[in-house]
Structures are given as C-alpha cells and as structure tokens.
Amino acid sequence: MNLAYEPHPLIRRLESITDLSQSEKDALLHLPLMLREFAADQVIVREGDHPSESCLVISGMAFRFKMTEDGKRQIMSFHIAGEIPDLQSLHLRTMDHGLSTLTPCKLAFISHRSLRSLFQQHPRLSEVFWRETLIDAAIFREWVVNVGRRPAPARMAHLLCELFLRHKAVGLVTDHAFEFPITQSEMADALGLSNVHVNRTLQELRARGLIGEQGHLLKILDWEGLKQAGEFDPTYLHQEPGDEAA
Amino acid sequence: MNLAYEPHPLIRRLESITDLSQSEKDALLHLPLMLREFAADQVIVREGDHPSESCLVISGMAFRFKMTEDGKRQIMSFHIAGEIPDLQSLHLRTMDHGLSTLTPCKLAFISHRSLRSLFQQHPRLSEVFWRETLIDAAIFREWVVNVGRRPAPARMAHLLCELFLRHKAVGLVTDHAFEFPITQSEMADALGLSNVHVNRTLQELRARGLIGEQGHLLKILDWEGLKQAGEFDPTYLHQEPGDEAA
DNA sequence: CGATACGTTGACGGAAATCAACCCCGGTGG
DNA sequence: CCACCGGGGTTGATTTCCGTCAACGTATCG
Structure with missing residues (x-):
C-alpha cells in the first residue's frame, strides 16, 4: 500500500536525522502500511499489550503516558507526523506504558514482520531506526532533567x-x-x-x-x-x- | 584480551534479559577489551565528546548526569556491573550528557569498530544490544514519572x-x-x-x-x-x- | 590531629498544589 | 431559538511539601 502524502512523512522525518540512499527510500516507500483514522483522545496501545505491529503517525499528534495509582497521569512524550512512538515494541514484548491520540490522527500500522524483513534487506536502515529509538531515549533523559531540576x-x-x-x-x-x-x-x-x-x-x-x-x-x-x-x-x-x- | 571474571559480567547481564547461544557467548567472550581502573568520582566521558568506543562496567558503580546552568546536577541513571552506559554513542555521535564513576570502577572499553564487526557476524546480537538500549529508555521513562508525579x-x-x-x-x-x-x-x-x-x-x-x-x-x-x-x-x-x- | 566528606537536625521561606469559583465558547437538544 | 451543558481557561485564597540556610555530629584519612 502506498501513501498519497508527498513526501512520505517517515522519510521526511528520517532525513532530518540521517541521509538515505535512493534504494533505502524506495524500500521505505514500499513498506506495507495499514492506514487507520483515530478520533482525539483514543488509546491506540494499552499498557500491558503485546503488539505485533508499530504505529507511524501520518498526521495529528499522539502521546505516551503512564497512570499512577492515585489516578495521576504522566505524559512522557508527544509525537508528530513521521514518528513511530511504539517502535520499541519491536524488541520489548510488553508495553510498559500507553499510547494515545491527542488530536484526531491518521495512523499507519507497520507489522513487526515487515520491519524485520526490511532490516534484513537493508541492514543500514536497522541502524537508522535504532538511532531513532536512541534519540527517543535522549529526549527522555532531557525530560528527567526538566522535571527534576528546573x-x-x-x-x-x-x-x-x-x-x-x-x-x-x-x-x-x-x-x-x-x-x-x-x-x-x-x-x-x-x-x-x-x-x-x-x-x-x-x-x-x-x-x-x-x-x-x-x-x-x-x-x-x-x-x-x-x-x-x-x-x-x-x-x-x-x-x-x-x-x-x- | 580475555577477562579473569567468571562469568563475564556482560554475559550475565545479557542473560538476565534474553537467551544467548553458545556461539554468541563465545563471540562476546572474544570481544577485544581495553581494561582500565578509575577512582571514585572521575568523569569517564564528557558531555560534548565524540567517543569512538563504549564502556562496559566490570565492577563498581557509574552514573550519567547533566548539569544545569545554575550548577545543579541531575543524575539520570546508575549503572552496575555488566552494563554499557554509553552504548548509545555507537549511533549518536555527540554525547548529550556526562558519564562518571560513583565508586572506584573497573571499566572495559570496547571500540565501536569491534562492536560493528560483532554485529555483522552475529546479527541477532545487534538486536540484543538494541533491546538493551530500549530497556535503558524504558527506565528513563519511568524516571520521568517518578520525578514528575510522585x-x-x-x-x-x-x-x-x-x-x-x-x-x-x-x-x-x-x-x-x-x-x-x-x-x-x-x-x-x-x-x-x-x-x-x-x-x-x-x-x-x-x-x-x-x-x-x-x-x-x-x-x-x-x-x-x-x-x-x-x-x-x-x-x-x-x-x-x-x-x-x- | 585537624581536614574533609557525609549525615543529621531545626528554623524559616517559597514555589507550587489544592480548593473553589467563575468565564467563555461551541455543541446540542428541548 | 435559546437554554443547558461541558470542556477548557482564568483567578483568588489557602495550604503544604520541599528548598534553603545554618549549625552541629561523626567517621575516615593523610
């Protein structure tokens, strides 16, 4: 399935952090996607789930969160077009937090199977996605500083x-x-x-x-x-x- | 270079989050290591550095941190034997935080070059290390909740x-x-x-x-x-x- | 033995939480 | 059509958790 969006938001996002060859871009363009639309404030993936796919934001804004026992919520990140908020579920079986839409969203679901096969054919892309999750982690670190010390x-x-x-x-x-x-x-x-x-x-x-x-x-x-x-x-x-x- | 420690702390750590085949363990055992000893409270890697190697904790405790402008410090993680606190520098060129010893430490430095060649020969190990950095990120997320809401x-x-x-x-x-x-x-x-x-x-x-x-x-x-x-x-x-x- | 780092205690102040109204606006249904 | 509602934003009064400051205790070490 191909996307009517030009340029592909995922490619735009990845090109903001790395360079991509034409064949890598082609491979990304041909990733099989399941497009779905979500209303605002809908939970996409629940804490405790074992997803077999990850979710690319095409448009709108999503966020990740945890609830504390007394009902307080902590939002841990916001996500915009081109990002894959639950990419980590590719290697961490259990969701340790929830993922939800903030606004109405267009989302594209990518099965872990097709990601694995993409990485097999383009090993460098697996490094790029790894890098993507490392940036994610860097943002969390900065948030720790932010809430802890400012x-x-x-x-x-x-x-x-x-x-x-x-x-x-x-x-x-x-x-x-x-x-x-x-x-x-x-x-x-x-x-x-x-x-x-x-x-x-x-x-x-x-x-x-x-x-x-x-x-x-x-x-x-x-x-x-x-x-x-x-x-x-x-x-x-x-x-x-x-x-x-x- | 081989380690006098039995079992190898890295292997013990990785086996606490995944299963390793014998050939993977062998490959890990033969990773070239540069052993160095550090006193307590020594900076290992400075914010802004561009490391070409990562650092495995053999014994002792290390921590990662950032300073704010008014001189306050935020510690973002503690690290014990078997962990590689700056593994992310493999794919993120610039250190966005510092790494320091807390106690006297035995550290083993692993060049990025040998990590890359290890991953080339054992692609599943690259997934295991990726998983390791994802757990790192999961801990940061939990810390955001901790300092933000408790x-x-x-x-x-x-x-x-x-x-x-x-x-x-x-x-x-x-x-x-x-x-x-x-x-x-x-x-x-x-x-x-x-x-x-x-x-x-x-x-x-x-x-x-x-x-x-x-x-x-x-x-x-x-x-x-x-x-x-x-x-x-x-x-x-x-x-x-x-x-x-x- | 003093120097220094770490831990402990008390007094005080301040940043942010809580509680409680109130406003504004868009949606919706009687 | 207008009343009602509900979500988001705004404001003021009060409380509380935690920071700051300052002093003192205690242990380790050169």
Whole structure:
C-alpha cells in the first residue's frame, strides 16, 4: 500500500536525522502500511499489550503516558507526523506504558514482520531506526532533567523549545509558528505541574514577550529569549543529518 | 584480551534479559577489551565528546548526569556491573550528557569498530544490544514519572526497588541486601530533591520498617511494603529472558 | 590531629498544589 | 431559538511539601 502524502512523512522525518540512499527510500516507500483514522483522545496501545505491529503517525499528534495509582497521569512524550512512538515494541514484548491520540490522527500500522524483513534487506536502515529509538531515549533523559531540576517557567519554556524544533525539522513551522493542540491540563501532565500552575506560567511567558498564541497556533516571539529561559541546548535532539558515526 | 571474571559480567547481564547461544557467548567472550581502573568520582566521558568506543562496567558503580546552568546536577541513571552506559554513542555521535564513576570502577572499553564487526557476524546480537538500549529508555521513562508525579517518599522507595531488582538480576543480592555506595547528595540529584529532604525521607522509610542500612549495605526489610510505598511495577525493567519477540 | 566528606537536625521561606469559583465558547437538544 | 451543558481557561485564597540556610555530629584519612 502506498501513501498519497508527498513526501512520505517517515522519510521526511528520517532525513532530518540521517541521509538515505535512493534504494533505502524506495524500500521505505514500499513498506506495507495499514492506514487507520483515530478520533482525539483514543488509546491506540494499552499498557500491558503485546503488539505485533508499530504505529507511524501520518498526521495529528499522539502521546505516551503512564497512570499512577492515585489516578495521576504522566505524559512522557508527544509525537508528530513521521514518528513511530511504539517502535520499541519491536524488541520489548510488553508495553510498559500507553499510547494515545491527542488530536484526531491518521495512523499507519507497520507489522513487526515487515520491519524485520526490511532490516534484513537493508541492514543500514536497522541502524537508522535504532538511532531513532536512541534519540527517543535522549529526549527522555532531557525530560528527567526538566522535571527534576528546573522551576516551572524554565520547564515550560524548555518543552516549547523542543516542540518548536521538532516541528521545524519536518517542515511544520511557518513564520515561527506551529500547530499547538495541547491543552493546559495535558501540558501539566507532561511537566509534572498542576493545570492551574501551567496557566499562570504560560501567562508569565506571554507577559515576558516570549510566546504568543492565536487559536491553535503557537508563535515564538523571542526565540533567543525562550531558549535562555528554558536553558535550552538542542544537542540532545541529534537532528543534524550526517551526525551518525560513519 | 580475555577477562579473569567468571562469568563475564556482560554475559550475565545479557542473560538476565534474553537467551544467548553458545556461539554468541563465545563471540562476546572474544570481544577485544581495553581494561582500565578509575577512582571514585572521575568523569569517564564528557558531555560534548565524540567517543569512538563504549564502556562496559566490570565492577563498581557509574552514573550519567547533566548539569544545569545554575550548577545543579541531575543524575539520570546508575549503572552496575555488566552494563554499557554509553552504548548509545555507537549511533549518536555527540554525547548529550556526562558519564562518571560513583565508586572506584573497573571499566572495559570496547571500540565501536569491534562492536560493528560483532554485529555483522552475529546479527541477532545487534538486536540484543538494541533491546538493551530500549530497556535503558524504558527506565528513563519511568524516571520521568517518578520525578514528575510522585511525592518524595514514594520517589525514594521506587528508586530503591529498581536498584534492588537490577542488582538481584545479576546475582548481586544476598539475604535481601546489596552494596549501596550512593550518598544522600547523589540520591538527591537523582530524585530531584534536596539532600536535606532525602535525609528526612530516608529516615521515614527506615522508621516505617521498609529498609535498613549496615555500612555500605542496603537491606530490604519489607519488600512488599517498599513496592507499595513506591507504586513499583517491575514491568518496565523487561527482565524476563525470553521476553523479546520471536 | 585537624581536614574533609557525609549525615543529621531545626528554623524559616517559597514555589507550587489544592480548593473553589467563575468565564467563555461551541455543541446540542428541548 | 435559546437554554443547558461541558470542556477548557482564568483567578483568588489557602495550604503544604520541599528548598534553603545554618549549625552541629561523626567517621575516615593523610
């Protein structure tokens, strides 16, 4: 099955972190995909599941999360077009967290079988996907720092910087603005804050002239200022193509 | 170069998460290693470095960390014998964090070149090491939850549960007790707390009869109670050998 | 023996949680 | 058509957990 999207979001994403040969791109284009549409706030994969396929985000936003016993939720990552949030299930049988849509999403399911066969035919692609999961891990590390050691305004600013650059890397930024469908409660669950405090912190960032909002769009008004406020160093995103070891 | 240690700590570690064939074990035993000894609190790899080798912990404890601009430190993981804390540098050229010894350590450096050639000859081993980095990521995710959503006593208890099980998986637990060289300040930097609060939290856990300490040993007095206090679910450690997808 | 690192205790302050209203807006059904 | 509803956002009052500061104890070591 082929995709009507041009360019293929997965290829766009992978090319933001590495170089791809034509035959590798061809192989990726011919990966068998099961397209499905999800409404907002639908659980895609449940904690405890044993998936036999992984899920590529074609459009919309998804997130990974865990619940604590007293019903609190921690969001551990947000995912945009071109990413495969549960790629790890290829080598970890049991889901240790949930995956859910945030907005309505177009998702493409890829069976582990076809991934394995892809890697067999293109061993370098298996390194590229490995690299992809390593970047995932690098982002988690940075989130540990963020929730562990930064006060609320810096924490917020840091998250916004990350989301901005990740959108930019796949061409989803125009005029320093990008689609921002995350509610304040969801930000709270991602940052380890209360929704009330998220609200006040956002007001502070707006008042400091760092960001502005128009409807679903988030606009970065002062990139340098925002980076500074969030102590943001983009190294951990490992975005430069050609960055991987020879 | 061969190791005087029996069994090889790397093999013991990998066998705690997967099954290894005899030829795979042989190949691992013949990996060329550069043994070096480090004193306590020595930086092994610096943030920003471009390593051409990765480092296997033979004995002692190491940790990964980042510094924030105002000089605060966040520890992101602890590592014990058999683990390769900077395996990710195989596919991520730039270190986005530091790696340091906690105690005096015996370390074995493995060049990326020999890892690549090992994976070429034993493709399944590359999946095993990939799996290893995925478990790493799963632990980071759990740490995000821990620092983001749990109050200090639960946070502490959760960390102790994790360290206990990881030591147990490689045979480093006797009589519910294991070597515990982490100072209270270091725990503070791992948990996103102050050293003072760590001190008080530890006293609370001792007073509740959950743990006891004798010198460098930490003893789990009430495993069920500690698990409950930390909302601990070991799924995320993915320890069962045979757990990986066929 | 003093130096130093680690652990412990008390007093105080502050960042963020909680609780509780209230507003705004889009959807929907009587 | 308008009333009602519910989700998201906003605000103020109050509480609490945890940080900071500062002092002191204790053990190890050169």
